[in-house]
Amino acid sequence: xxxxxxxxxxxxxxxxxxxxxxxxxxxxxxxxxxxxxxxxxxxxxxxxxxxxxxxxxxxxxxxxxxxxxxxxxxxxxxxxxxxxxxxxxxxxxxxxxxxxxxxxxxxxxxxxxxxxxxxxxxxxxxxxxxxxxxxxxxxxxxxxxxxxxxxxxxxxxxxxxxxxxxxxxxxxxxxxxxxxxxxxxxxxxxxxxxxxxxxxxxxxxxxxxxxxxxxxxxxxxxxxxxxxxxxxxxxxxxxxxxxxxxxxxxxxxxxxxxxxxxxxxxxxxxxxxxxxxxxxxxxxxxxxx
Amino acid sequence: xxxxxxxxxxxxxxxxxxxxxxxxxxxxxxxxxxxxxxxxxxxxxxxxxxxxxxxxxxxxxxxxxxxxxxxxxxxxxxxxxxxxxxxxxxxxxxxxxxxxxxxxxxxxxxxxxxxxxxxxxxxxxxxxxxxxxxxxxxxxxxxxxxxxxxxxxxxxxxxxxxxxxxxxxxxxxxxxxxxxxxxxxxxxxxxxxxxxxxxxxxxxxxxxxxxxxxxxxxxxxxxxxxxxxxxxxxxxxxxxxxxxxxxxxxxxxxxxxxxxxxxxxxxxxxxxxxxxxxxxxxxxxxxxx
Numbered sequence: 191x192x193x194x195x196x197x198x199x200x201x202x203x204x205x206x207x208x209x210x211x212x213x214x215x216x217x218x219x220x221x222x223x224x225x226x227x228x229x230x231x232x233x234x235x236x237x238x239x240x241x242x243x244x245x246x247x248x249x250x251x252x253x254x255x256x257x258x259x260x261x262x263x264x265x266x267x268x269x270x271x272x273x274x275x276x277x278x279x280x281x282x283x284x285x286x287x288x289x290x291x292x293x294x295x296x297x298x299x300x301x302x303x304x305x306x307x308x309x310x311x312x313x314x315x316x317x318x319x320x321x322x323x324x325x326x327x328x329x330x331x332x333x334x335x336x337x338x339x340x341x342x343x344x345x346x347x348x349x350x351x352x353x354x355x356x357x358x359x360x361x362x363x364x365x366x367x368x369x370x371x372x373x374x375x376x377x378x379x380x381x382x383x384x385x386x387x388x389x390x391x392x393x394x395x396x397x398x399x400x401x402x403x404x405x406x407x408x409x410x411x412x413x414x415x416x417x418x419x420x421x422x423x424x425x426x427x428x429x430x431x432x433x434x435x436x437x438x439x440x441x442x443x444x445x446x447x448x449x450x451x452x453x454x455x456x457x458x459x460x461x462x463x464x465x466x467x468x469x470x471x472x473x474x475x476x477x478x479x
Numbered sequence: 480x481x482x483x484x485x486x487x488x489x490x491x492x493x494x495x496x497x498x499x500x501x502x503x504x505x506x507x508x509x510x511x512x513x514x515x516x517x518x519x520x521x522x523x524x525x526x527x528x529x530x531x532x533x534x535x536x537x538x539x540x541x542x543x544x545x546x547x548x549x550x551x552x553x554x555x556x557x558x559x560x561x562x563x564x565x566x567x568x569x570x571x572x573x574x575x576x577x578x579x580x581x582x583x584x585x586x587x588x589x590x591x592x593x594x595x596x597x598x599x600x601x602x603x604x605x606x607x608x609x610x611x612x613x614x615x616x617x618x619x620x621x622x623x624x625x626x627x628x629x630x631x632x633x634x635x636x637x638x639x640x641x642x643x644x645x646x647x648x649x650x651x652x653x654x655x656x657x658x659x660x661x662x663x664x665x666x667x668x669x670x671x672x673x674x675x676x677x678x679x680x681x682x683x684x685x686x687x688x689x690x691x692x693x694x695x696x697x698x699x700x701x702x703x704x705x706x707x708x709x710x711x712x713x714x715x716x717x718x719x720x721x722x723x724x725x726x727x728x729x730x731x732x733x734x735x736x737x738x739x740x741x742x743x744x745x746x747x748x749x750x751x752x753x754x755x756x757x758x759x760x761x762x763x764x765x766x767x768x
Contacts, residue, residue: 220634221626271592276584295565296637299588300630303560306595307625314618321610328617329603336596337510341589345509348585 194469198238205237205262208255212263212312213305223293223301224308227266230284235403235474236261236374242467243378243392246458254381256316257327260309261374264335267305268370270298272344306335319381327380334373339365347431354432360401367407368400391457398454399471402447406474408433409443451475483758487527494526494551497544501552501601502594512582512590513597516555519573524692524763525550525663531756532667532681535747543670545605546616549598550663553624556594557659559587561633595624608670616669623662628654636720643721649690656696657689680746687743688760691736695763697722698732740764 206229213225237258244254273280273288274295281291290298309331313324333339343366350362375396379389412435434443451471458464495518502514526547533543562569562577563584570580579587598620602613622628632655639651664685668678701724723732740760747753 218626218631218634220630271588274588276588297634299560299563299565300634303592303595304626304630306592307621307630310599310617311621311625314614314621321614325603325610325613328599332596332600332603336600337507337593341509341593341596342507345507345586345589 194466194473197242197466198234198470198473201238201241201258202234204241204251204255205234205258208259209262212256212259213308219293219297220300220304223289223297224266224304226292227270227283227289227301228263228305230266230286232262232266232284234262235470236265236370238470239371239374239396239467240378240381242470243375244381245378246392246461246463246467247379247382247384247388249378249382249384250318253316253318253323254378256313256319257377257381259312260327260331261370261377263305263309263312264331265370267302267309268335268340268344270302270305274298277344277348323380323383327377330373330376330380334369339369339373343367343369350431352430352432352436356434356437359432359434359437363401363404367404368397371400371403372396391461395454395457395467395471398450398457399474402450402454402471403474405434405443405447405450406477408435409440409447410477410479411435413440447475483755483762486531486755487523487759487762490527490530490547491523493530493540493544494523494547497548498551501545501548502597508582508586509589509593512578512586513593515581516559516572516578516590517552517594519555519575521551521555521573523551524759525554525659527759528660528663528685528756529667529670531759532664533670534667535681535750535752535756536668536671536673536677538667538671538673539607542605542607542612543667545602545608546666546670547663548601549616549620550659550666552594552598552601553620554659556591556598557624557629557633559591559594563587566633566637612669612672616666619662619665619669623658628658628662632656632658639720641719641721641725645723645726648721648723648726652690652693656693657686660689660692661685680750684743684746684756684760687739687746688763691739691743691760692763694723694732694736694739695766697724698729698736699766699768700724702729736764 209228213221213228215221215225240254240258240261241251244251269283270289272278273283274290280288282288289301293301310328313319313327316324319327335341343362343364346362347366372393375392376389379392411433434446438446451474454471455468458467498517502510502517504510504514529543529547529550530540533540558572559578561567562572563579569577571577578590582590599617602608602616605613608616624630632651632653635651636655639648661682664681665678668681700722723735727735740763743760744757747756
C-alpha cells in the first residue's frame with residue numbers, strides 16, 4: 191500500500207505540474223476561476239488512470255500527460271456546471287466554496303467553458319503525441335463528455351426522483367461518471383499505442399471501478415461526514431434522488447462495490463506491472479472520502 | 480446582387496442539410512434544445528464565409544462543410560450562453576424565445592455544452608478532411624472560442640459600462656465577434672489547403688468585416704426595430720453598455736462600417752471569383768437586420 195500511495199503521489203505531482211503549465215495565471219478573472227477549481231484539491235484519480243495505463247502498456251508517461259491534464263480539466267468543468275444554481279445548486283465542493291459562490295455565476299459559466307476548450311488545446315499542442323493519437327484522444331474525450339456521456343447523464347440526473355429502478359440509476363451513473371473513468375483508461379492506452387485487446391481490458395477494468403466509484407459515493411453520502419468528504423452529505427436524500435443505497439441498502443451496496451472492484455482487478459491482474467491499478471481498485475472500494 | 484443572394488441561399492441550404500445530418504433528432508431533450516437554437520433561422524454568415532473562401536482558393540466545398548457546421552454550432556452555443564439569465568438575460572433571439580425560456584436554464588446549459596462538443600465531433604468524423612486539416616481546424620475553432628476569444632470577450636462585455644474608450648470597445652468586439660468571423664475565413668482556407676499568403680488575405684478581409692458587422696449591430700440596436708431584428712432593440716442603452724454609436728454617433732459609425740467594408744474588399748478583389756465575398760461585405764454593411 192505504501193508503494194501505491196507513493197506512486198499515486200508521483201502521478202498527482204506530475205499532473206499538477208503539467209496543469210500549472212497548461213493554465214498559467216495571467217491576470218484574467220476567467221483564468222483565476224479556472225485555476226481555483228482545477229487546483230481545489232481533487233484526487234486526480236482520472237489522471238492517475240491515464241498515466242498508469244500508459245505505463246502498464248509500455249508507454250512513456252510524458253506522452254500521456256496532455257491527456258491526463260485534459261481529463262482533469264473536463265472533469266473540473268463538469269463539476270463547476272454540476273454545482274451551478276440551475277443544476278444541483280451546491281455551495282461546497284472539496285471542502286471549499288464552489289466556483290460560482292466565489293466568482294459569481296457568469297464567471298463560473300465562462301471558467302467551465304474555458305476549461306473545456308483548454309483541455310483540447312492542451313492535447314493539440316503536445317509535441318510528443320502523433321496527429322492520429324491526438325484525434326483519437328480528442329474523440330474519446332468528446333464522446334465521454336458530450337451527448338453520449340456527461341450531458342445526457344446530467345439531464346437524467348436532474349430528473350432523478352424516488353422510485354427509479356436499479357437499471358435507471360445505473361444508466362445515470364454510467365453516463366455521468368463511468369464514461370469519463372473509462373475514457374481515462376482508454377486515453378492511457380491511446381498514449382501507449384497498445385493493441386485493441388489491451389484497450390478492451392482497460393475499458394472493462396474502468397467500467398467496473400467507475401460503477402464501484404459511484405456506488406461508493408452514494409454510500410458515503412449517507413454514511414460519511416461533511417468534514418471527511420468536503421461536500422454536503424445527505425444531499426441525495428434532501429434532493430429526493432434515488433441512489434444505489436435506496437435500492438440495495440448500505441451493506442449490499444458495499445458488497446457490490448467490492449465485487450465490482452474484484453471484477454476490475456481480474457481484467458488486468460495477469461498483466462505484469464498491474465499492482466498499482468489493482469491497489470487503486472481497492473483504494474476506491476474502501477475509501478472514506 | 481441576384482447572383483449573390485442565390486449563392487448565399489445555396490450555401491445556407493448546404494449547411495442546413497449538413498447540420499440536419501450532424502444533429503439528428505433522437506428524442507433526448509438536450510438534443511431538441513440544441514436543434515431549436517441551431518435551426519432558429521440564423522443568417523449562416525460564418526458558414527458562408529467558410530464555404531466561399533474554400534471555393535475561392537480552389538477547394539471542394541464538400542470538404543469544408545464540417546467546418547461550416549462546426550462554426551455555426553459554436554456560434555449558436557455562444558448565443559445560448561450569452562442569453563442566459565446570469566449573462567445578458569435575453570428573452571428574444573432571432574424573433575423567437577431564447578433557449579432557456581423554452582427549455583429551462585439547466586437544459587439550455589447542457590444544450591450549449593452539447594453543441595460545443597458536437598462541433599468538434601463533426602470535424603473529427605469527416606471522411607474528406609486529412610488528420611492535419613482536422614487538427615488545424617479544431618485549433619482555429621478553439622482559439623476563437625476559448626480564452627483567447629469569445630470567453631474573454633464575454634467577460635469584458637459583462638463589465639462594459641458607460642465611458643469606455645474606442646479601443647476598449649474595439650477589444651471586446653474583436654474577441655467576442657471578429658475572432659469567430661476570422662476563424663470562419665481561415666477554416667475555408669484550411670479546407671482548401673491554400674498557401675499562407677492567401678490565408679492572411681482571408682484573415683484580414685474577415686477582420687475588417689467582423690468589426691464592420693459589430694459596429695453595424697450597434698447602429699441597428701439604436702436605429703433598427705425589434706420586428707426587423709428579431710431581438711430586443713435599445714438593449715445596449717438599457718444595460719448601460721458603451722457602443723461604437725456612443726463614441727462616434729450613428730452617422731460616423733455607418734461611415735466607419737463602409738470604410739471597413741471597402742478595406743475588406745481591397746484584400747481580395749484582385750482574386751478571380753471574389754465577387755461573392757465582395758458582395759457579402761456590402762451586404763453586411765448595408766443590412767437592416
